[in-house]
Amino acid sequence: MKKTFKLIDLDCAHCAAKMEEAVKKLPGVTNASVNFLQQKFTLEAPDDQFDEILKAAVKCCKDVEPDCTIKI
């Protein structure tokens, strides 16, 4: 499953790249992308684990860039 979420207060392009990198490394994540220009976060993961992985991804993004929130 692939889902896209809106990002709020993503202010720095550098951090967007770091967030993307960090989420991609999470176990179970098929693919992830953080789009600074469109302020969007796309997560691709197996259907049955999607919710758990999303939770982990949100936490991971918070660690990298605490100012930015993922709108779910």
Place this chain on the structure above:
Amino acid sequence: MSKKQKKTLLRIIIAAVVWLTGFVLEHIIDFDSAGRFSVMGIIHLAIFAAAYLIIGWDILWKAIRNIAHGQVFDENFLMSIASIGAMIIGEYAEGGAVMILYQIGELFQGVAVGKSRRSIAEMVDINPEFANVERDGVVSEVDPSDVAAGETIVVRPGERVPLDGTVISGSSELNTAALTGESALRAVAEGDEVISGCINTNGLLKVKVSRPYSDSTVARILELVENSTENKAKTENFITKFARIYTPIVVFAAIALAIIPGVIQSAMNGFTDLSGWIGEDGWVYRALSFLVVSCPCALVISVPLSYFGGIGGASRYGIMIKGANFMEELAKAQTFVFDKTGTLTKGSFAVTEVVPEGMTENELLGICAAAETYSTHPIAQSIIAEGKKRGVTTTAADAEEIAGYGVKATVNNSTALVGNHRLMERENIPTPTVETPGTVVHCAIDGKYAGYIVISDEIKPGTPSALAALKKHCNAKTVMLTGDRRAAAEAVAKQAGIDEFHAELLPDGKVSQVEALYEAKPENTTLVFVGDGMNDAPALARADVGIAMGAMGSDAAIEAADIVLMNDNIESLPTAVRISKKTHAIVMQNIIFAIGVKVLIMLLTAVGITSMWVAIFGDVGVAIIAILNAMRSMRIK
């Protein structure tokens, strides 16, 4: 500006006023002679520290917090170290200025990027907000995605067509500018197809919806544009990788610069004089300047912003680019391969020549058009259309179709024979040999030869100038592939100004030709295939960049191509190339400028020629200039 940005702006103003007060006082009062730890010295520090904390507290806080999360080379951290370091060695004004200017730079970036994002969103704003659906005789406003295929919608003048469908009543003119970039209006009436995203200009239309919103033209285009930033250009990937190593390298260089030369210099004087190390303009000060230029933000933002702007700008011309990588490839293209029918030519048949014998052109055309009145053959249709256009059609009595030969009819009380040369042979009428490529229709009246009409696929009016533009700007080699007869292909190639053509190809022959051309193309250049999206999906896929033309409403083309020209106008192709080339040029300018300036500043700083002020320019100034330059890509004409 968002609320958060306004707050930052206010803080910047307050901090700047406090900082300026300190700066002016510094020039009136001689703080230094009193010593740093005297009352005067502490007042001096307090003024700048106030300015510093007003503007910098959040940066300091973020630096600490991010360190706790293991983000060492974080820009907040680096800026904090650089500014605090400057404060410690006594450069109060510079320490404060680093923070204030850094915040100004960040604010500017935020505003500029937000603005570009909005204007690009406006450019592709073709999303219909509502649909007027008619259910049980009642018209109500609903979300377009709630309308099913087969339902009836009403589109009033001034409204956007929300869904694809067929007109069941009413007539109007549609403005397709948002989709095709062309301002010409398209007339629609009962039975015509309408495409979502167009604007209904004058009449009231009732439309039977042909497919749900998720499959509509609008939804597909929006999806295409939104996903375009996921296909990153090689340059973008390079910058991401570069940014990852740039910061650590600069930071380690700064650490080395802060320790090694200072220690050596101080050791030579037996550690009695440390001013060359930690004093004004000493090695530590220089190292702090390194930290200021260690953020690669100028590149990390401006490169994707340039491509994003270029893609948005291109969409205004009805050019949909599926990713920055295709823009980059198109900028390098030197081999352009075209499909003939529908791409270089109109793909519809038309009368191109009327050669009468013993009568005028219009008389011949009138008789032929009349004789063909009852025929539905495309060739006959084109003769009828031309007759109507010139207003010369007469009427025919008892027309009789002779399958495989042509028509025999009574026109103006004479017997007219209209058909191919076999018909003339059958009736023993001598015919001239016609060299002109295309389909030839002969005519004889009362057994006497009366002339012929040539019907061929017309070249698009913009084709020769579009190809000439490609030649001029890309030094392009142009190749045409077609399944058509050699004579017809040659004529089109000559008219269009094509360099090389391959005729009488079977569909898989096109792919192998593309492959051969792919092998033969010059190094470091790319091959572009331009087709109409029908039957040439394999060739589109094989090329570096596949471009589909006239794709409005054609799903297959939107699916198969890398770049989609929504309109049928081949002159969009040089426009697409021009936008790609300029965008690429802007990207290269920014990369060279940003890296060049930063490296230069580091070199000058290392030898002690420049101060921290220049380093601040190297960070904030370079980022602002690069972003302003990147924003130009939206407005390439």
